[in-house]
Amino acid sequence: MKIKLKVAPILFLFLVLVGCYHQPTVREPEYDIFVFAETDDWQHIERPLCQIFEKEIRTPQLEKLFTIHYADFSKLEKLSVRKNLLFVSTLESQGEIATIVKNMVRSPEMVRKIQQGKYFIFKKENQWVENQLLIALIAANRDSLVAKLHRNAQKLYNLFDKHNRKILLRTMYAQLENKKLEKQLLDKYGWSLRVQHDYFLVKETSTNGGFVFLRRSFPERWLFVHWVQTDDATKLMTPEWCLNRRDWIGKKFYENDRVNRKFTTVKLSEFNGRLAYEVTGLWENEEKIAGGPYKAYIFYDEPTHRVYMIDIAVFAPNKRKLPYLAQLDVMAHTFTTRQEFEKK
Incomplete structure (x- = not known):
């Protein structure tokens, strides 16, 4: 028996520029996820994000596949060459990261759908380097943001895991194959x-x-x-x-x-x-x-x-x-x- 997994379409509009050139390709998979968020938001989302991405697996030692790292606006240019980037904000948040995230959804139609809870996850591949995955999470307010993190936990994990697998598939068979x-x-x-x-x-x-x-x-x-x-x-x-x-x-x-x-x-x-x-x-x-x-x-x-x-x-x-x-x-x-x- 065959089954098909449905994934809802993800829309994205990204308007931020970091530098005027395209950086080198990220050739190997990475297991670090850099999270950009305002400090006030981070205090509420750190725990659910760690629960989503830092699942401990016994090997027999306890290991986790992904590691979460918090980053503020000052680290944006330096970290723009990394493979896994996550921007998180609400429509009510204030600050440089919040401004960047809200500039992604400036159209009144998109803002209304976020307020209604219809839009939450926005995806962009190869934004600044090849093989890069950038995910933005935007909710109407902080309570909605935390609730949506829990509700979409497996989908968020799968987005980064699937992206890693895609890079692995390319690198594993890039040269010799039996x-x-x-x-x-x-x-x-x-x-x-x-x-x-x-x-x-x-x-x-x-x-x-x-x-x-x-x-x-x-x-x-x-x-x-x-x-x-x-x-x-x-x-x-x-x-x-x-x-x-x-x-x-x-x-x-x-x-x-x-x-x-x-x-x-x-x-x-x-x-x-x-x-x-x-x-x-x-x-x-x-x-x-x-x-x-x-x-x-x-x-x-x-x-x-x-x-x-x-x-x-x-x-x-x-x-x-x-x-x-x-x-x-x-x-x-x-x-x-x-x-x-x-x-x-």
Whole structure:
């Protein structure tokens, strides 16, 4: 089953000039978000913004993907070359940042829609540098601003996360790509994904469905695709089956790796337009005294009558693990079946 996620259109009018030239391209993803707001507004929005963007994820250490930084008007020119910028104000706010934000929506029609609560999020890409995302949040008053932050929390997080993924996709495959292995997977198993040049094929088998294991070192990270043929996906597409199957794979192919169920969550989500279970948490191996974060997507592909499990994991002691997991997630989302490949 395929689903489509609707995103409301976002309008934007930006009238501020910082310098008369276009700065160099921001080539790598950044995980810092710089927030421009008046001091009085910041005191009310700091906590909800941190709750939205600084979500802590156990890897097993607590990590956050994004970090919020407050900036005032004096830092605007210096920070205009950064990738993630967030301007926040209300129609009632006073000051240099408030003036900049209100100049974005000078038309009476737009002001009226903001007062009515119909407009809140305004988006502009590549304002001062390529690969830059600038978001402006404008509400009628401070109470409305805080309420809308809570109401639009996931949408705001997704805007920056999606933008980061887009940059990752470009940078990860900008140079070398293992197209020979990609074709081999498509011809042999009826599915493929984009493989960076420094991943290598460790294991593959067609027993008990199918299993393909790709790996990269320094630090250790890997991706596997497992599939099971079935005419009744309802017997397999359950949270308990997802966890049990992951443990079975860990025992059979990963020298007794297993899921730490205390720190694992299973939720309904989507994967490339398909309804899917999304599993996130920690894997562990007591014998090796090892562990780390993992994520898996489990979905049913109707044309092939297969339940797929696409799983990504990292082992990187003493390093931040979320950026590596984000790269693997981008790689996982390049997955395509033969039927989808032939339609392109």
